Amino acid sequence: MRRFAPGSVEAWVFIVVSLVALISVASFAGGGAVNDGERAEILNDQFACPTCDGQSVAESNAAVAATIRQFIRDEVAAGSSDTEIRDALVQSYGTEVLLNPPSSGVATLVWVLPVVVLAGGAGIVIASLTRGRTVAAPTAADERLVAELRRERD
Amino acid sequence: MLSAFGSAFVLLGLTASVAGMITGVVALVRGQRTATMIQFAWMVPLAGLGAFAVMEVALFRRDYTVSFVQQVGSETTPPIYNFAALWSALEGSLILWALVLGLYIAAVLRKFSDRRRDPLFGWAVVVLLGISSFFFGLMTLPANPFQRVAVAADFVGRGPNPLLQDHVLVAFHPPMLYLGYVGFSVPFAFAVAALITGRLGEGWLVETRRWTVIAWGFLTFGIVLGAWWSYEVLGWGGYWAWDPVENASLLPWLTGTAYLHSVMVQERRGMLRVWNLSLVCATFALTILGTFLTRSGVIDSVHAFADGEVGPWLLTFFAVITLGSVGLIGWRGDRLRSPGAIDSPLSREAGFLANNVLFGAMAFVVLLGTVFPLLAEAIDGSRLTIGRPYFDSLGRPIAIVTLFLMAVAPVLPWRKASTELLSTRLFWPAVGAVGVTAFAVLVGARGFWPVITFALAGFAGGSALRHIVLSVRRQGVGGLIGRSNGGMVVHLGVIILAMGVAASESYKxxxxxxxxxxxxxxxxxxxxxxxxxxxxxxxxxxxxxxxxxxxxxxxxxxxxxxxxxxxxxxxxxxxxxxxxxxxxxxxxxxxxxxxxxxxxxxxxxxLITWIWAGGILMGLGTLLAVIPGSRRKTRGQSAHEVGAGEGTPTKVRVSAFSRLRGLNP
Incomplete structure (x- = not known):
């Protein structure tokens, strides 16, 4: 049992393997197929209620939100695909009804900019870390200063 | 009658702020005593209290000759919601803002009463008075709550928005939030004062450390109470809608949280000075920007309970703060050079830097998502809505990495860690991760995002518990107080909250x-x-x-x-x-x-109740963090390497140096 002492390599391997196994089981052996109710629920979160300032259809109590919820429920029951439902709603209410900005046109920026900022920030930090590790060689002035101090001390 | 009293208090606040600011600047430039400014400054809390009291009396007496009472008063509002009606619309919220600012000014004046001759303190008061001039100015010109109006014979008061008279949390959530927002004025004022006086060592930062923690605690608690209110009242079963007003409160919280962490690097190592100053200024500026975004009508929001004519004023104030801060930091750039460098990516300071990258990126995502519809419309006229799916898909990975960091960073020592050290210190937290994950999967948790959240919550929770257990074992109950120990209690709160969010979102x-x-x-x-x-x-x-x-x-x-x-x-x-x-x-x-x-x-x-429980624990941890820890008394410096437990002479010397740097320009 000594090999599984806290902090030993074997113990760490055991920890990592069990975590990976648990998370994979949980991710892939998921709850099976989504039923209609769950699909409608997921879709409700994707669309904005047209009259209520950025609330989603799922969140809003407005009449139009209830109408769209009903529409989604009916379409899902009738077997329409997500894209069909999406297109139908855009047709009726315009692109503003999409809570998830499209990845085309000017809206691409809203997806690209955060990645650029994150990469930039991480880059700066990494650069500062690598810079910190190289110690600058002493200059002639440094040598002179040290020599002077040594003389004074002696 | 009451409207005259109220206006008088507002005018008193405005004149005292402006006069105090002018006499203060003159005295400070000439190197004279600032006694006159301090007398004027004391009138500001008085004016704030006066205006608040008059408005409450007007609300309770249903004095409809006061414009604001005509807007939100009614015969039938129950007392508690009538009291809270003061902050149910823009003009009244300004009174609350001015009152809270006045109270903070009074607290600063009292706390630093033995430092009257210190120019750093003097300039800080000047900045605070500048801010209060602005808010009292708003109440005099574009958003006067005390305007005298005629009352029509058949006038019936409508009372506050029904959503604001439905749940008792309405009485607590906005004041908490304002105590947080306005509280960041104090570190901002001291940061600007440090820039003006050129005393850019760690002095200003150590002075305002506890103020920042307190403001952060109020803001956190205010946000969680707001989420709770929204859950109990709005009736869609959720608590956070990525609404512009919610985002506006989250922005200063994110930069403020980043600052609370990176400030420790500066205290300990003297590094990141420009960055910390920028974070303090950004946090304050974002409170104003948030107020502008939500009160000017540029962005529609379910929270926009009233729009006023204050938009251009707030935008101007925001511009002044931002340009002023950037200008001052640029001007003092030469004095802000860092004396040190980071030795290793496996160190406490590198952990804090990574924290800042994550919180900075999240703040950017929230800001971009909030204002992008405006930008897009300006660029090519396209009409977009940005909501939950966007914030979720970008926020989730950032939150996951942050949880991982929460597990690793607290066990890292300053300067450099060895892998053996990490392996020892992270072992039990990692066992905790396995335990929590196994339990979650056993009771039926499925799906990648929620389960990895539980795993990392177990890891980070283990790390925080390890710290708490070690310091309690060493110091008894004293091991729970002080900044680092309180901070770990806050971490536990965050972890509980994160599990609540993951479960309630994924399995609803x-x-x-x-x-x-x-x-x-x-x-x-x-x-x-x-x-x-x-x-x-x-x-x-x-x-x-x-x-x-x-x-x-x-x-x-x-x-x-x-x-x-x-x-x-x-x-x-x-x-x-x-x-x-x-x-x-x-x-x-x-x-x-x-x-x-x-x-x-x-x-x-x-698990949705875990969110409120986590929020309450975060508030409690903040309280523990502002009680001075026992080690601080003996060393005069923070003790956040507890758990590392290996104070070396070098560390003591470094902290002594950083204190000296604060004293000598």
Whole structure:
């Protein structure tokens, strides 16, 4: 049992393997197929209620939100695909009804900019870390200063 | 009569602020004493209290000659909501803002009363007075709450927005939030004062350390209370909608959190000076920007309870703060060079840097998502909505990495860690991760995002508990107080909250049923029996409610309430809270005929109470963090390497140096 002492390599391997196994089981052996109710629920979160300032259809109590919820429920029951439902709603209410900005046109920026900022920030930090590790060689002035101090001390 | 009194207090606040600011600047430039400024400064809290008291009296006496009372007063509002009506619309919220700022000014004046001759303190008061000039100025010109107005013979007060007289949390959430927002004025004022005086060592930062923690604590608590209120009142079973006002409160919270962490690097190592100053200034500027975004009408929001003419004023103030801060930092750039460098990526300071990258990126995402619809429309006229799916898909990975960092960073020592050290210190937290994950999967948790959240929550929770256990073992109860120990309690709160968010978002069930009296439906193994409709009437409102028995037992009453004066109908959900899951009932629709079918929405959200519990724990941790820890008394410096437990002479010397740097320019 000594090999599984806290902090030993074997113990760490055991920890990592069990975590990976648990998370994979949980991710892939998921709850099976989504039923209609769950699909409608997921879709409700994707669309904005047209009259209520950025609330989603799922969140809003407005009449139009209830109408769209009903529409989604009916379409899902009738077997329409997500894209069909999406297109139908855009047709009726315009692109503003999409809570998830499209990845085309000017809206691409809203997806690209955060990645650029994150990469930039991480880059700066990494650069500062690598810079910190190289110690600058002493200059002639440094040598002179040290020599002077040594003389004074002696 | 009352409107004259109120206006007088506002004018007093404005004149005292402006006069104090001018006399202060003159005295400081000439190197004279600032006694006159301090006398003027004391009048500001007085004016704030006066204006607040007059408005409350006006609200309670239903004095409709005061413009704001005409806007939000009514005969029928119950006392607590009438008291809270003061902050139910823009003009009154400004009074609350001015009052809170006045109280902070009074606290600063008292706390630093032995430092009257110190120019750093003097300039800080000048900045605070500048801010209060602005807010009292708003109340004099574009948003005067005390305007004297005529009362029509048949005038009936409408009272505050019905949503704001439905739940007692309305009385607490905005004041908490304002205590947080306005509290960041104090570190901002000291940062600007340090820039002006050129005393850019760690002095200003050590002075305002506790103020920042307190402001952060209030802001955190205010945000969580707001989420709770939204859950109890708005009736969609959620608590956070990525609404512009919510985002506006999250922005300073994110930069403030980043600052609370990176400030420790500067205290300890003297590094990141420009960055910390920028974070303090950004945090304050973002509170103003948030107020602008939500109060000017440029962005529609469900929270926009009133729009005023204050937009251009707030934008100008924001521009002044931003340009002023950038200018000052640029001007002092030469004095802000860091004396050190980071030795290793496996060090406490590198951990804090990584924290800052994550919080900075999240703040950027929130800001971009909030203002992008405006930008897009300006660029090519396209109409976009940005909501939950966007913030979720970018926020989730950032939150996951942050949780990982929360596990690793607290065990890292300053300067450099060895892998052996990490392996020892992270072992039990990692066992905790396995334990929590195994338990979660066993009770049925599925899906990548929630399960990895539980795993990392176990890891980070283990790390925080390890710290707490070690310091309690060493110091007894004293091991719970002080900044680092309190900070770890805050971490535990965050972890509990994160698990609550992951579970309640991923495993929620939301069903709608059309039901006749006597019908029973089943959701997630609970039965819901609709017993019938009932109504109660008061002069204020008509409430129609459905009687729904859960599991054949207690009856819950989701309602639709019509507020007679406003003619507005709001849904009032009925919630059965629980440790493992909440059952949330909404009466979606009332039948036109008696005994007709109702539409009942049933929402089941697991672990949602963990979010409120986590928020309360975060508040508690903040309290523990502001109590001075025992080690601070002996060393005069923070003790956040507890748990590392290996104070070396070098560290003591470094902290002594950083204190000296604060004293000598």
């Amino acid at each position: 069930t939301d069903r709608i049923f059309t039901m006749e009296p006597g019908d029973t439906v089943f959701v997630e193994e609970h039965s819901f029996t609709y017993e019938g409709l009932a109504a109660d009437r008061t002069s204020r409102r008509d409430r129609t409610y459905a009687r729904v028995a859960i599991d054949g037992g207690q009856v819950y009453e989701p309602a639709r309430t019509r507020y007679t004066q406003q003619g507005i109908v709001v849904g009032t959900p009925s919630v059965r809270p629980g440790f493992t899951e909440d059952l949330y009932l909404v009466l979606d629709d009332v039948p036109p005929v008696p005994d007709g079918p109702i539409r009942l929405r049933v929402i089941v959200r697991p």
